[in-house]
Amino acid sequence: MPSVLSIVLLALAVTAPSTQDGEAPPILVTRQLAASEGLEQGQIIRLAPDSRGEGGRPFRIAGVYEPVPDPARLGTLPREVRLHLPDLLALTRLPDVPAGTEYVEAINIALVDPAEARNFARDLNARMPGVSARPAAEAAGSGATFQVLRRFHLAIALVTIIASTVFLLALTIMLVDERRETVGLLRLIGLPVRRILVQIFLEGLLIATAGGLIGLLLASASESLINAFFQWRYDTALVFVRITPYVAAACLAVAVPLGTIATVTASWVLLRRNALRLARR
Amino acid sequence: MNGPPSSLIVRAIGVSRQFTMPAGPVTAVRDVTLEIGAGEHAAIRGPSGCGKSTLLHMLGCVDSPTAGTLLFDGQDVSSLSDAARSRLRLRQIGFVFQRFFLLPMLTAAENVELPQAEAGAARDDRTRRTRELLEFVGLGARSDHRPSQLSGGEMQRVAIARALANRPRLLLADEPTGELDQSTGEQIAALLDRVNADGTALVIVTHDGVLADRARRVLMMKDGRIERESTR
Numbered sequence: 001m002p003s004v005l006s007i008v009l010l011a012l013a014v015t016a017p018s019t020q021d022g023e024a025p026p027i028l029v030t031r032q033l034a035a036s037e038g039l040e041q042g043q044i045i046r047l048a049p050d051s052r053g054e055g056g057r058p059f060r061i062a063g064v065y066e067p068v069p070d071p072a073r074l075g076t077l078p079r080e081v082r083l084h085l086p087d088l089l090a091l092t093r094l095p096d097v098p099a100g101t102e103y104v105e106a107i108n109i110a111l112v113d114p115a116e117a118r119n120f121a122r123d124l125n126a127r128m129p130g131v132s133a134r135p136a137a138e139a140a141g142s143g144a145t146f147q148v149l150r151r152f153h154l155a156i157a158l159v160t161i162i163a164s165t166v167f168l169l170a171l172t173i174m175l176v177d178e179r180r181e182t183v184g185l186l187r188l189i190g191l192p193v194r195r196i197l198v199q200i201f202l203e204g205l206l207i208a209t210a211g212g213l214i215g216l217l218l219a220s221a222s223e224s225l226i227n228a229f230f231q232w233r234y235d236t237a238l239v240f241v242r243i244t245p246y247v248a249a250a251c252l253a254v255a256v257p258l259g260t261i262a263t264v265t266a267s268w269v270l271l272r273r274n275a276l277r278l279a280r281r
Numbered sequence: 282m283n284g285p286p287s288s289l290i291v292r293a294i295g296v297s298r299q300f301t302m303p304a305g306p307v308t309a310v311r312d313v314t315l316e317i318g319a320g321e322h323a324a325i326r327g328p329s330g331c332g333k334s335t336l337l338h339m340l341g342c343v344d345s346p347t348a349g350t351l352l353f354d355g356q357d358v359s360s361l362s363d364a365a366r367s368r369l370r371l372r373q374i375g376f377v378f379q380r381f382f383l384l385p386m387l388t389a390a391e392n393v394e395l396p397q398a399e400a401g402a403a404r405d406d407r408t409r410r411t412r413e414l415l416e417f418v419g420l421g422a423r424s425d426h427r428p429s430q431l432s433g434g435e436m437q438r439v440a441i442a443r444a445l446a447n448r449p450r451l452l453l454a455d456e457p458t459g460e461l462d463q464s465t466g467e468q469i470a471a472l473l474d475r476v477n478a479d480g481t482a483l484v485i486v487t488h489d490g491v492l493a494d495r496a497r498r499v500l501m502m503k504d505g506r507i508e509r510e511s512t513r
Contacts, residue, residue, distance in 0.1 A: 185382050188343060189396050189443075190371025192364040276343055279382055 026062035028082040032235060034064045036077065047081065049092050057091055059083070069238035071149060077235065108136065165258055172204075172266040180270055184278025193271050200267040201260060208259025212252045219243050219251075288319040289355070290373075290451050290482055291340050296349030297505075298335050309335040311505035312349065319450060321482045322474075324493035327502035333486045334455050336502070340484060341374050341453045342366050371400055375444030375481070377473075379456035381436040383428040389415060389439045390424035396446045414442040418472060434465035441472060445481070452476060454485045458492055470495055 024044050039045065041061050048056030059081075067078040083091070089102050111120060117135035124133040176183075186196055223241045230240045270278065298310040309332040317323060317340065325333040338344035339351060342358050351358045353369060361369065370376075383392050390411050397407040415421050418438035420431075428436050437457060444452055454473060458466030470492050477483040487493050498512045 181382075182384060185384060187367070188370070188376055188382065189399070190367045190369075190374075191399055192367035194364060195367075195399075274344070276338060279378075 024058040024060040025084060025087045027059040027087070028063045028065045029061055030067045030078045030080045031064050032067070032077050033079040033081065034061075036079065039064075047083075047091060055091075057087075059087070066237055069236050071146070071238060074234055074236065074238065161254060161258075165262070168259060168262045169266065172262045173269075176200075176263070176266040176270050180273075180278045183267075183270055184275045187271075187275030188279055196271060197264065197267065201264050204260040204263030205256065207263070208256045209252070211259060212255035215255065216243065216248050216251060289316055290319055290321075290353070291317045292352040292355075293336075293340065293346075294350045294352070296336075296339060296346035296351055298332070298339060298344065299347045308505055310339065310346070313505075313507055314349075315340075315500070315507065317451065317482055317484055319482055320477070320480050321484075321498065322477045322496045323484045323498040323500060324496035325484065325486045325500045325502060326488070326490075326493050327508075329488075331502040332505040333502045337453050337455055337484065337486045341376060341451075342369050343376075371396060372447050373450050375447075375449040375452040377437070377440050377444050377452065377454040377457045379459035381428070381433075381440045381460075383436055383439055383443070385428050388425050388427055389420060389431065389435075389442075392428070392439055393442045393446050396443060400447050402447075410446065411442075414445055415439075417445075417475075418442045432465075433461050434468060437461060437465075437469050438472060441469070441476065445476060449481060451482045451484070454483065454487075456487055457485065458487070458489055466492070 027047070029039055033039065039061055041063055043061045044058050045061065046053070046056040046058050048054060065082065067080055070078075089099075093099065093102055109120075111117060117137075121133035121135055124131060183196060187193070219241075220243050223243050226241045227239055231237065293313055293315045295312050295314055296310060297308060297312055299306050299308045309330075311332075313336060315336075325336065327333050335344065339346050342351075342353060342361075345351075345359060353373070358366065358369075376382075383389075384395070387395065393411045393414055394407050397410060402410070412421065412424070415424050418441055420435060420438055420442070423431065423435065426435075428439070431439065437460075441457075452473075457473065458469050461469060466489065473483060473485065474495060483496075485492060485496060493499050498510065500507050501509045501511075
C-alpha cells in the first residue's frame, strides 16, 4: 500500500468546497463524513490543521471509503480522511520546522498477508537500526480492545453456562420426577436399573442434541437481525454476532454432554429409590 | 415343606423386614417361614399394617428381607445382582397391584407387549401372545385402548394379562379387587382362578374374605407374623 495515512479530523475543518482547482492532491473521505457534510467524489475541499481554518489547503475528494470498524470507538461518528503522507506532512508541519525534519512516533503498515507480520517485523528491525517493528497484535498487548472483549465474552459465556446448568439440572429433576411412577413400574416389571439408565441416557442425548441444534438455528436466524440493528444503530460495519463453525461446535460440545449428564444424574438419584415407592408416588 | 423340591418356587426362612423411620425402626415382618409351591393358590389375610404386603413384596423380589433367607428356585435372592433379580421378576414372577400400575401412554396391547419385548421375545410371538392374553381376559376388542379409556375392571384385566405375559411361574396379587366394585371384583377373582387353574402359582394379599376363601391355603397374619394357616 502506498504511503497513505488515516487521521482523525477532530481539528480539521471542512471549508467551502470548490470545483475549480484541478491541481489539488487527492484524498479519501469516510462514508460517514461524506454523508454528514454532503461531500461527493470530485469535489475540492479545504482542510486546515485547526478549527479556525488557518493554513488550510485544497484537496480533491478522490473517493469515499468505509472505515475499518473499531469497537473501541463504537458510537463515535468516524469523520476521517486519508491523505498521502507528503500531503499530510505539508498540511500539519509547523511554519518553523524545515521540510524533511518531521518525525512520527509510530506508523501502521498493512500487509497483504497479515500472517507474515512477525517475519516482516523481524526483517525490518534487522534492516533499519533504531526502528522497533512489532506485529500490531503484540504491540496492543493484553489490554487490546479485542482481547478485552474476548475475555468479557468468555466471562459471560461461563456465567451463562453455570446458570443454565443449574437451571437444566432443576428442570430435568422435575421432568424425571414426573416420570417416577413410570420408572417405578418398569422396575417392578423387571427392567434392570442399567437398562432404564441406558434408555434415559439415549433420550437425554437426543434431547440435548436437538436442543443444541435448535439453539444454533435460533442463533443463526437472529444473527443477521442483531447485526443489522446494531449496525444501523451505530452506523458501523462492525459485526456484533457471528456464528462460526468453531462457535457452533463449541456450543454442541458443551450443550450435549451437559444435557445428557444432567438427565442421567437426575434419573440416577431416582433409580436408587425403591421401585414400589416410586410406583406408588 | 410340602411337595418335592422341584415343585417349590419360593421359600422364605425366618425372614424379617425392618424399616428405618424418623420415629425409630419399624418391623413390618417378623421371622416368617413360608413356602410356595408350583400351582399353589394361597391367600394372605390380616388387618392393615400387619405386614402382608411387605411379605408379598419380598416373595416377589421387589423388596429384600433385613433378616432371614429368601430362596427362589433354591437360589438365595440376596446373592443376586440387581440385573439378575430384575430378570427373575421379568421372567418368573407376575405382579398385579391394587392400583393397576399400567403405563398410561401405552395401549392395552402395548402394556402387555412391553415385558415380552424386554424379555427378548420375537415380534410375531409377542403379537400372538398379546392377542391370546387379551382374549383370555376378555379384552380382545379393546387392545388399542389406552388405560384412560378403560374402566377399573378392564384396567385390572390388562394388568393381569401383562403379569402373565412371560408365562411366570408365580403370580402375586396385592389387593387386586381393592379398587373395584363387588361385581367387577368377582370377575377378576374368577379370572385369577382360571390363571391358577392353568398352572400358575397364585398368592393373593387381600382384605376380601370372599376372595380369600377361593384360595386352597389361607395365611392369617398379625403384627408381622403368620398367626395361623388353614388349607382346604
